Amino acid sequence: MRTTLPLIITFIVGVFMLGEFFIPHWYYQHIKTLVLEFGTVIAGVAFLLGVINLTQVNLPRVLERQPDWIYKAIMLGSMVVTTFFGFWEAGPRMEDGMVYKWLFDFLLVPLNATMFSLLAFYIASAAFRAFRARNAEATVLLVAACIVMLARVPIGEQIPVIGSYLSVFQNWLMDVPNVAARRAIFVGAALGAIATGVRIILGIERSHLGSD
Amino acid sequence: MLEWLIKFQRMDRRWVFLGMAIAIFIPLVFPLQLPFRVDKEVRDVYRQVEKLPEGSAVLISADFDPASVPEIGPFFTTHLHHLFRRNLKPVLVTLWPTAIPLVLPEIKAIAKTYNKKYGEDFVFLGYKEGKELVIKNIGQNIFQQFPTDYDGTPLPDLPIMQGRRQAKDFPLIVSISAGFPGLNEYVLQIQGQYNLNMVGVCTAVGGPDYIPFYKSGQLKGLSMGMPGSAQYEKLVWKDKPAPGVKLLATAAMDVLNLGHVFIIVLIIMGNIAFFITRRIEEA
Numbered sequence: 001m002r003t004t005l006p007l008i009i010t011f012i013v014g015v016f017m018l019g020e021f022f023i024p025h026w027y028y029q030h031i032k033t034l035v036l037e038f039g040t041v042i043a044g045v046a047f048l049l050g051v052i053n054l055t056q057v058n059l060p061r062v063l064e065r066q067p068d069w070i071y072k073a074i075m076l077g078s079m080v081v082t083t084f085f086g087f088w089e090a091g092p093r094m095e096d097g098m099v100y101k102w103l104f105d106f107l108l109v110p111l112n113a114t115m116f117s118l119l120a121f122y123i124a125s126a127a128f129r130a131f132r133a134r135n136a137e138a139t140v141l142l143v144a145a146c147i148v149m150l151a152r153v154p155i156g157e158q159i160p161v162i163g164s165y166l167s168v169f170q171n172w173l174m175d176v177p178n179v180a181a182r183r184a185i186f187v188g189a190a191l192g193a194i195a196t197g198v199r200i201i202l203g204i205e206r207s208h209l210g211s212d
Numbered sequence: 213m214l215e216w217l218i219k220f221q222r223m224d225r226r227w228v229f230l231g232m233a234i235a236i237f238i239p240l241v242f243p244l245q246l247p248f249r250v251d252k253e254v255r256d257v258y259r260q261v262e263k264l265p266e267g268s269a270v271l272i273s274a275d276f277d278p279a280s281v282p283e284i285g286p287f288f289t290t291h292l293h294h295l296f297r298r299n300l301k302p303v304l305v306t307l308w309p310t311a312i313p314l315v316l317p318e319i320k321a322i323a324k325t326y327n328k329k330y331g332e333d334f335v336f337l338g339y340k341e342g343k344e345l346v347i348k349n350i351g352q353n354i355f356q357q358f359p360t361d362y363d364g365t366p367l368p369d370l371p372i373m374q375g376r377r378q379a380k381d382f383p384l385i386v387s388i389s390a391g392f393p394g395l396n397e398y399v400l401q402i403q404g405q406y407n408l409n410m411v412g413v414c415t416a417v418g419g420p421d422y423i424p425f426y427k428s429g430q431l432k433g434l435s436m437g438m439p440g441s442a443q444y445e446k447l448v449w450k451d452k453p454a455p456g457v458k459l460l461a462t463a464a465m466d467v468l469n470l471g472h473v474f475i476i477v478l479i480i481m482g483n484i485a486f487f488i489t490r491r492i493e494e495a
Binding site: 021029032033036037039040043044047093094101104105108109110112113115116120121123124125127128129131132133142145146149150152153154155156157158167174175178179182183186 | 279345421465
């Protein structure tokens with residue numbers, strides 16, 4: 001029963017949601033909206049599960065002083081403090097003067113921005129080490145990367161003679177080979193998603209139930 | 213010579229970091245202000261806004277975080293100026309909890325400069341968790357997904373929401389997206405199903421993913437990263453911003469200039485060293 005009931009629910013909901021595209025009747029669409037709303041509520045509840053899971057995984061490691069326990073302690077501490085002030089200062093609205101807003105403006109914003117900014121430095125270092133014309137494929141990649149990088153900034157357009165051609169070639173690279181490759185990936189991924197969806201609806205794929 | 217070339221190829225990455233820092237710092241002190249062109253994708257975003265009749269509402273999904281603000285924040289700001297200047301009505305939602313403190317003060321401050329009234333000329337519906345499910349519901353029934361706005365006012369009581377119950381009631385949808393959930397999910401979940409008129413704004417790294425949507429006509433316009441934001445600023449302000457408005461993306465283009473050139477010079481020097489080393493070793 002523990003397996004059969006979820007399989008039946010999955011089958012009914014899966015087939016019902018597929019019907020949305022073929023049955024325009026208002027009542028069917030109304031029920032579909034309700035089902036979607038259930039989904040939103042479940043997604044909200046999943047946050048709570050996430051908090052419990054995070055605590056279950058990290059708290060024992062902090063208590064046992066396992067390697068890197070200090071980072072896990074900071075993470076758990078940040079979660080508790082932010083959640084506390086989030087609730088204490090009345091709901092989701094953020095206004096100046098709130099501790100919750102202060103935490104966002106002076107901790108999350110600079111930390112988040114710093115993490116992303118570091119990418120520029122790491123990409124520079126990685127490009128220097130990885131972009132070597134060792135063979136024909138690597139050379140094509142290298143030349144394409146340099147053209148796109150140069151043509152995407154104003155200084156590339158200012159290069160005498162080749163400046164205008166760089167932009168044309170960059171557009172071609174982005175519009176033709178890039179689009180062709182992306183479309184191939186999209187179509188492949190979509191077919192894979194359809195196949196997986198059908199397998200889940202029919203109960204052939206059961207990994208989401210925790211079994212093989 | 214050989215030893216020096218090998219050392220150069222294996223140099224401590226902190227030297228690269230230092231070089232990059234200098235490349236970023238120089239244009240901040242000595243701006244180059246080089247002219248740049250406007251791509252067709254960005255011009256199309258601008259045209260979509262320009263062709264809307266006055267009083268139309270535009271649904272904006274602002275899905276970004278502090279990390280992506282330097283790239284797409286300037287677009288968001290300029291877009292609000294563009295909409296208010298043309299007497300269009302932005303209806304804002306977000307699927308990212310970190311976006312709320314970034315977008316709400318911004319729209320309130322800009323609306324004030326144009327004497328726009330909350331609830332009539334603009335509204336912020338707030339954040340909802342649920343990712344694709346929320347997008348799906350926006351396509352089907354916004355009132356059910358957002359029973360109230362961010363301030364708790366029921367949607368039916370807001371003049372701006374009269375007659376606008378679902379995504380297809382908006383003549384233009386703008387997805388300003390730094391990742392998941394965002395532009396990709398809007399296109400997959402509702403753009404095709406309801407044939408929505410939609411434009412996209414994304415980070416530079418996400419750009420190549422969305423070009424196929426633009427090419428197929430699913431997106432009517434596309435702004436990618438900081439260059440896209442700078443080009444949009446150029447179109448909206450024509451190099452003469454209103455008093456107090458800073459063209460942040462345009463200013464940041466100088467940093468991109470030298471940053472990109474530095475990486476290209478590094479790659480070229482690395483390859484020259486690689487080839488000379490290989491030739492000497494082979495000889």
